[in-house]
Amino acid sequence: MLVQNLLSKEHKRMVNTEKKIGYLELVRNNANFRNLWFGQIVSLLGDWFNLIASAALIAQLTGSMSAVGILFLLRSLTPFFVSLFAGVAVDRYNRKWLLIGADIVRGLTVLCFFLVRDANDIWLLYLLISIQSGISGLFFPARNAILPDLTSEHELGTANALSGTTWSTMLSLGAALGGLVSGLFGVYVAFGVDALTYFVSAYFLWSIHYVKPKQEDEDVDGFSLSQILIDYVDGIKFLLAHHNVLVIALQKTAISLIAFVPFELIYVMLSEERFRYGEGGGLGLGLMYAMVGLGSGIGPLFARYIVGDVDHSVRRAIAVAYVITLVGIAIAAPVISFPIFLFGTFLRAFGNGVIWVFSTQLLLQTLPDKVRGRVMGTEYALFTIASALAAVVAAWGLDLAGSATPILWIMAGLWLLPTAFWIWWNLGQKESTSIKIKAGA
Numbered sequence: 001m002l003v004q005n006l007l008s009k010e011h012k013r014m015v016n017t018e019k020k021i022g023y024l025e026l027v028r029n030n031a032n033f034r035n036l037w038f039g040q041i042v043s044l045l046g047d048w049f050n051l052i053a054s055a056a057l058i059a060q061l062t063g064s065m066s067a068v069g070i071l072f073l074l075r076s077l078t079p080f081f082v083s084l085f086a087g088v089a090v091d092r093y094n095r096k097w098l099l100i101g102a103d104i105v106r107g108l109t110v111l112c113f114f115l116v117r118d119a120n121d122i123w124l125l126y127l128l129i130s131i132q133s134g135i136s137g138l139f140f141p142a143r144n145a146i147l148p149d150l151t152s153e154h155e156l157g158t159a160n161a162l163s164g165t166t167w168s169t170m171l172s173l174g175a176a177l178g179g180l181v182s183g184l185f186g187v188y189v190a191f192g193v194d195a196l197t198y199f200v201s202a203y204f205l206w207s208i209h210y211v212k213p214k215q216e217d218e219d220v221d222g223f224s225l226s227q228i229l230i231d232y233v234d235g236i237k238f239l240l241a242h243h244n245v246l247v248i249a250l251q252k253t254a255i256s257l258i259a260f261v262p263f264e265l266i267y268v269m270l271s272e273e274r275f276r277y278g279e280g281g282g283l284g285l286g287l288m289y290a291m292v293g294l295g296s297g298i299g300p301l302f303a304r305y306i307v308g309d310v311d312h313s314v315r316r317a318i319a320v321a322y323v324i325t326l327v328g329i330a331i332a333a334p335v336i337s338f339p340i341f342l343f344g345t346f347l348r349a350f351g352n353g354v355i356w357v358f359s360t361q362l363l364l365q366t367l368p369d370k371v372r373g374r375v376m377g378t379e380y381a382l383f384t385i386a387s388a389l390a391a392v393v394a395a396w397g398l399d400l401a402g403s404a405t406p407i408l409w410i411m412a413g414l415w416l417l418p419t420a421f422w423i424w425w426n427l428g429q430k431e432s433t434s435i436k437i438k439a440g441a
Contacts, residue, residue: 261391287342
């Protein structure tokens with residue numbers, strides 16, 4: 001049985017609390033991670049350029065929050081269908097080549113954004129966004145799955161924290177620059193920057209020296225649709241057999257459903273109506289995203305400095321992060337002024353960043369290579385379907401309410417549910433998930 005074989009053979013990656021490596025030391029000494037990280041930096045920079053430009057363009061051409069909501073719906077829903085089975089490919093095929101192929105296809109897709117010129121072309125923009133986002137449903141599980149392959153046990157925690165912080169930092173820098181470029185030079189320049197970054201990222205990924213580990217009982221030649229389904233079901237069985245892993249994998253879903261995607265729509269609404277700075281509100285929107293990047297970047301680094309990589313300490317830090325997120329939403333909810341709203345946004349992002357990075361850390365310390373791609377793919381699929389649902393509901397709610405404040409208070413109330421569940425679930429959890437799986441629990 002797959003699960004039994006995994007329990008007995010594959011779980012070798014445990015938390016090493018005695019040996020730690022610094023961030024600069026990791027980047028300097030590990031060339032493979034360095035190239036992966038450099039690729040992440042440039043591609044994420046372009047991603048946030050693209051998001052700001054796409055949202056601003058749709059808002060300008062249609063003047064409808066529902067139309068902007070479709071943007072976020074497509075960015076969430078299309079990766080869901082891809083990521084359901086992308087994890088199977090990530091576990092079966094060379095992860096490096098999957099990443100390179102995904103970057104090249106996304107770069108070519110973004111170049112086609114230049115064809116969108118008026119409201120009649122919105123359908124084309126939606127189609128291109130669907131393709132770009134769908135390919136991301138393969139890229140991100142592959143990137144998460146390859147990280148432990150390129151790092152040693154004592155490097156993994158540092159690599160994950162740096163990767164998570166890079167996402168946040170590039171969100172902050174990319175959103176600010178994207179808003180600046182879109183506001184001063186127009187959205188098409190931002191699209192051009194995005195396309196270029198994908199090709200630069202592919203170059204860095206090409207420089208990685210990586211050989212896919214040969215798995216026992218692996219039969220790529222016999223890979224078929226039926227085998228895809230079998231492998232995917234095996235991954236689901238693994239998750240259902242290990243409830244601790246399943247709960248960890250649901251953390252990003254909770255963030256997306258309640259405390260992330262609704263805010264993205266709120267940012268667009270406020271940048272258009274309340275805090276309109278720059279052409280089409282691009283500067284105001286960029287500042288809001290910059291604050292998200294700042295908070296979600298500082299949060300994981302600060303929390304890891306305090307608690308390290310020890311399992312039970314990481315879990316407690318996540319509980320504290322839930323509370324910080326709640327406070328941030330409550331501060332932002334009245335929309336009293338732009339500075340206060342930005343401060344609330346910072347606190348919300350601080351808490352979300354800790355939850356995001358630390359939940360990934362728990363998974364990387366726990367999962368065997370054999371199913372890492374499928375679990376990461378399933379986690380991403382759940383995240384994207386929650387994002388799609390949140391985009392639809394939040395857009396409808398904002399159009400109905402005509403104001404961000406009621407939606408923000410609803411979000412604060414809903415956030416109490418995952419906060420209480422995480423604290424309850426981890427009461428009495430004295431052994432790490434890694435130890436329990438290794439012991440065959």
